[in-house]
Structures are given as structure tokens and as C-alpha cells.
Amino acid sequence: xxxxxxxxxxxxxxxxxxxxxxxxxxxxxxxxxxxxxxxxxxxxxxxxxxxxxxxxxxxxxxxxxxxxxxxxxxxxxxxxxxxxxxxxxxxxxxxxxxxxxxxxxxxxxxxxx
Amino acid sequence: xxxxxxxxxxxxxxxxxxxxxxxxxxxxxxxxxxxxxxxxxxxxxxxxxxxxxxxxxxxxxxxxxxxxxxxxxxxxxxxxxxxxxxxxxxxxxxxxxxxxxxxxxxxxxxxxxxx
Numbered sequence: 441x442x443x444x445x446x447x448x449x450x451x452x453x454x455x456x457x458x459x460x461x462x463x464x465x466x467x468x469x470x471x472x473x474x475x476x477x478x479x480x481x482x483x484x485x486x487x488x489x490x491x492x493x494x495x496x497x498x499x500x501x502x503x504x505x506x507x508x509x510x511x512x513x514x515x516x517x518x519x520x521x522x523x524x525x526x527x528x529x530x531x532x533x534x535x536x537x538x539x540x541x542x543x544x545x546x547x548x549x550x551x552x553x
Numbered sequence: 554x555x556x557x558x559x560x561x562x563x564x565x566x567x568x569x570x571x572x573x574x575x576x577x578x579x580x581x582x583x584x585x586x587x588x589x590x591x592x593x594x595x596x597x598x599x600x601x602x603x604x605x606x607x608x609x610x611x612x613x614x615x616x617x618x619x620x621x622x623x624x625x626x627x628x629x630x631x632x633x634x635x636x637x638x639x640x641x642x643x644x645x646x647x648x649x650x651x652x653x654x655x656x657x658x659x660x661x662x663x664x665x666x667x668x
Contacts (some may be wrong), residue, residue: 471654482644482659538608539651543596545625
């Protein structure tokens with residue numbers, strides 16, 4: 441079963457616009473991670489935020505985490521055509537000490553030039 | 554490092570045949586995960602290893618599926634006999650101390666088609 445649920449399922453924007461996607465989860469977590477998957481490729485790790493952190497930045501990416509609402513958001517600023525991909529959130533539950541990740545269904549982002 | 558290496562990239566086989574998928578994790582990573590991705594079910598965790606020892610295989614769908622990790626640099630996922638519903642993309646991922654909160658590095662996947 442999937443732990444995280446992304447919203448929206450699909451997002452279409454123009455180059456230069458910001459893209460925001462959300463992730464909700466059900467259990468207590470140690471950390472939450474975001475991954476990108478280009479068509480026909482494997483997933484690429486983007487950013488990790490721990491349960492005691494509220495916000496994290498990496499380049500054009502900004503991630504927030506609200507553990508009280510069990511939700512996270514990923515913001516991509518000044519999007520580019522190369523950002524076209526599916527984005528997945530993944531959670532590491534406090535009930536697992538081995539770092540097992542449960543992935544959501546993903547948000548499909550299309551950035552048009 | 555060349556990253557996580559999976560082979561073959563594509564596999565087409567007939568129902569009932571044995572299929573073996575291979576994975577070479579990143580050197581120094583001690584956690585290895587096998588996932589399956591389909592449109593209907595998304596990414597499903599099948600099994601994971603820590604220091605070559607299987608930790609949890611509860612995601613393996615049936616006894617037809619088995620996985621081994623004989624050493625730190627090699628793992629296999631075997632399906633015997635294969636069925637059309639096994640058609641999916643199978644990913645291997647490795648991590649350095651995943652339990653301490655490190656991210657995964659995924660391979661490019663094996664696209665399996667069972668006809």
C-alpha cells in the first residue's frame with residue numbers, strides 16, 4: 441500500500457512559472473524524501489527533510505514539512521522544460537529502523553517552453 | 554562510481570519461463586531494495602536487504618518470486634514461473650545507511666514483459 445499521496449496528480453505549467461505539489465501521509469515518520477523520475481528512467485533523489493525540520497532548500501527546490509498535518513510540499517521555482525517529470529514523495533516510518541521507504545503515486549509535471 | 558547497475562534493461566519472455574533480474578549496488582552501500590512499478594499499483598517494495606541479509610520480504614507477491622544477495626556487490630530477483638501479470642518495471646535501489654536517513658540511488662530498471 442502507498443503511504444504518501446501526492447496532489448495534484450498532474451500539473452501543466454509554462455516555463456518560468458513555479459510548480460507546487462503536495463504530499464500527505466498517514467503514519468509518524470523519521471524523514472520524508474522527494475524523488476524525480478523522467479520518462480523511462482529510474483528515480484533520482486532530490487531532497488530529504490527530517491521530522492524535526494520544517495523547511496529545506498536546494499537550488500530551485502523548496503520543501504516544507506508539517507508533521508502535525510502529516511503533509512509536505514515541494515516547490516520548484518522558475519521551472520524549466522527540463523523539469524518535466526514525475527515527482528514522488530516517500531516516507532520513512534518510525535516503525536521501521538531500516539530506512540524502508542513507502543512511495544506515493546506521484547505528480548506528473550509538464551513544463552512547456 | 555557508475556551508479557546502480559541493472560540488467561537486462563528489457564526482458565520479453567513467455568509465460569511459464571524463469572526470469573532472473575540482476576543488480577549491482579553502489580560500492581559501500583549496505584542497503585539494497587527491490588521495487589516494482591506499474592501504472593495500476595505504482596511503486597511497490599518487494600524485498601530489502603541490509604548487509605546482504607534479507608530484512609523484510611513481505612512485499613514479495615507470491616512464492617514464485619525469490620531474491621538473493623550472495624555478496625555486497627550483487628543481487629538477483631527471480632520469478633519462476635513467470636505470468637503476464639508480472640509485467641512491470643523492476644527497480645533496484647541502494648543506500649548508504651538507509652536506516653540513518655540517507656536517500657536511495659536507483660538503477661535504470663528492467664522492463665519485464667511476459668507474454
